[in-house]
Amino acid sequence: MRTQSDEGYSHALGNRQVQMIAIGGAIGVGLFLGAGGRLAAAGPALVLSYAAAGLAAFFVMRALGELVLYRPASGSFVEYAGEFIGPWAAFASGWMYWVNWAFTGIAELTAIAAYIHYWAPAFPEWLTALISLCFVLVVNLLSVRLFGELEFWFAMLKVLAITVFLVVGLVLVVFAVGEAGPGNLVSHGGFFPTGFPMVLMSLQSVVFAYASIELVGITAGETARPHEVMPRAINGVVWRIAIFYVGSVALLSMVLPWTAYRADTSPFVTVFSGLGVPWAADAMNLVVITAALSSCNSGLYATGRILRSMAMKQEAPRFAGVLSSRHVPTGGILFTAIMFLGGVALFYFLPERAFNIATAVASLGVVTTWGVLVWCQTRLRRAGHRSTFPMPGSPYTNWLTLAFLALVVLLMPFADQDQRVAFYLIPVLAAGIAVGWLIVRRRGAARTARLPPELHPDPPRAV
Numbered sequence: 001m002r003t004q005s006d007e008g009y010s011h012a013l014g015n016r017q018v019q020m021i022a023i024g025g026a027i028g029v030g031l032f033l034g035a036g037g038r039l040a041a042a043g044p045a046l047v048l049s050y051a052a053a054g055l056a057a058f059f060v061m062r063a064l065g066e067l068v069l070y071r072p073a074s075g076s077f078v079e080y081a082g083e084f085i086g087p088w089a090a091f092a093s094g095w096m097y098w099v100n101w102a103f104t105g106i107a108e109l110t111a112i113a114a115y116i117h118y119w120a121p122a123f124p125e126w127l128t129a130l131i132s133l134c135f136v137l138v139v140n141l142l143s144v145r146l147f148g149e150l151e152f153w154f155a156m157l158k159v160l161a162i163t164v165f166l167v168v169g170l171v172l173v174v175f176a177v178g179e180a181g182p183g184n185l186v187s188h189g190g191f192f193p194t195g196f197p198m199v200l201m202s203l204q205s206v207v208f209a210y211a212s213i214e215l216v217g218i219t220a221g222e223t224a225r226p227h228e229v230m231p232r233a234i235n236g237v238v239w240r241i242a243i244f245y246v247g248s249v250a251l252l253s254m255v256l257p258w259t260a261y262r263a264d265t266s267p268f269v270t271v272f273s274g275l276g277v278p279w280a281a282d283a284m285n286l287v288v289i290t291a292a293l294s295s296c297n298s299g300l301y302a303t304g305r306i307l308r309s310m311a312m313k314q315e316a317p318r319f320a321g322v323l324s325s326r327h328v329p330t331g332g333i334l335f336t337a338i339m340f341l342g343g344v345a346l347f348y349f350l351p352e353r354a355f356n357i358a359t360a361v362a363s364l365g366v367v368t369t370w371g372v373l374v375w376c377q378t379r380l381r382r383a384g385h386r387s388t389f390p391m392p393g394s395p396y397t398n399w400l401t402l403a404f405l406a407l408v409v410l411l412m413p414f415a416d417q418d419q420r421v422a423f424y425l426i427p428v429l430a431a432g433i434a435v436g437w438l439i440v441r442r443r444g445a446a447r448t449a450r451l452p453p454e455l456h457p458d459p460p461r462a463v
Contacts, residue, residue, distance in 0.1 A: 029295055031244070036265055036266060045196070046249055046253070049202045050249045053404075054246055059392075059393075060214065061234050063374045063398070065389045085376065097365055102343075103358045106358040106362075107358035112289055137337050140333050154291070165271070169271070179260075188257045201415040207363050207408055212295065268284045308331070311332070314440065353418055367408055377391055378398045409426075
């Protein structure tokens with residue numbers, strides 16, 4: 001059953017594109033760039049952070065799968081939050097998801113600038129970010145089919161690059177080429193060279209690395225035969241998490257000592273630079289650029305649909321609900337692009353800290369989104385629904401996942417300066433959302449009061 005928020009969309013995404021969008025959402029700049037800095041901070045034990053966050057992501061995806069099969073919706077978890085928690089939850093989660101993608105886009109743009117700087121150190125990095133923003137904006141405004149095709153090829157390139165690294169890395173480790181070998185996991189200070197607390201402090205950035213895996217649920221509103229396509233896409237994301245993330249970090253820790261990695265360089269570029277093949281590092285740098293472009297592209301796609309869903313309920317600016325003749329939510333896409341433009345300014349003034357600040361703030365949106373999905377699935381089960389694609393271990397795994405997400409947030413003020421900035425923004429974000437909801441509710445009450453009594457909407461029923 002489709003919802004009102006799906007009206008006007010062309011349902012142009014097929015199985016091939018949805019599968020690749022799911023893969024692309026599971027491979028982003030959090031791995032391609034962020035893993036370098038975290039390896040330098042936590043050492044080989046970083047693999048434990050990726051495994052723990054990956055397990056939480058697995059349960060989140062299966063909760064999402066159960067909800068999507070219950071009712072596909074382009075508004076995704078915003079629609080589910082409204083149904084299973086209440087209108088205020090839909091409003092809050094929708095705007096927190098926008099915060100997630102707005103700051104993720106900023107992080108991706110700063111990463112692109114850093115990658116281009118690898119080749120052209122004299123070219124202004126803020127201008128690189130601006131050009132990249134213009135490119136993904138044009139792609140999103142043209143058509144859904146173009147977005148799907150571009151994501152298909154972006155994802156294909158990312159998967160190919162990660163696969164090549166896994167094969168090359170495994171060969172290097174098995175045959176002990178150069179410094180490679182399992183001994184790197186315990187040498188240079190041991191498995192916990194900087195202590196176990198640093199592993200816990202890295203959870204926020206690791207959760208950000210898994211951000212956007214839920215994007216596959218948003219594509220449900222524009223997918224043909226979602227009940228056939230979605231289970232395969234979601235299960236595909238789950239096993240790719242284990243291989244691409246946990247496997248890659250484990251191999252990175254064995255191919256080179258953890259001391260070889262730096263925060264400002266992709267760890268994959270570091271590895272291929274040391275192989276002695278002149279073009280290898282350049283090729284990997286090109287791949288990580290496409291990974292960042294892919295994430296920006298997906299961010300505009302996702303927020304455009306979420307904002308249109310909210311605008312139709314008059315919970316977002318009216319222009320965010322505008323749909324073009326090409327069935328593209330141009331208003332919501334442009335709204336997010338303006339925020340991305342602000343990120344270009346942030347990078348101009350704080351080039352060294354822009355990436356870390358943006359990822360820390362974005363992770364708050366990730367935690368909110370995941371928590372809402374898990375809680376909505378809990379309420380769906382309590383309502384007596386039985387799915388053909390159930391979340392394993394529910395409701396116990398629900399509570400474990402929610403506890404993990406709470407831990408991620410509670411650890412932020414004890415981490416680095418940039419994570420503390422994000423943590424102290426929590427009351428600001430909460431106050432802004434609360435004020436916004438009061439305004440929306442007051443306007444809604446005023447509109448209802450002007451209606452004849454027989455046209456008053458029925459009060460929402462708790463599920």
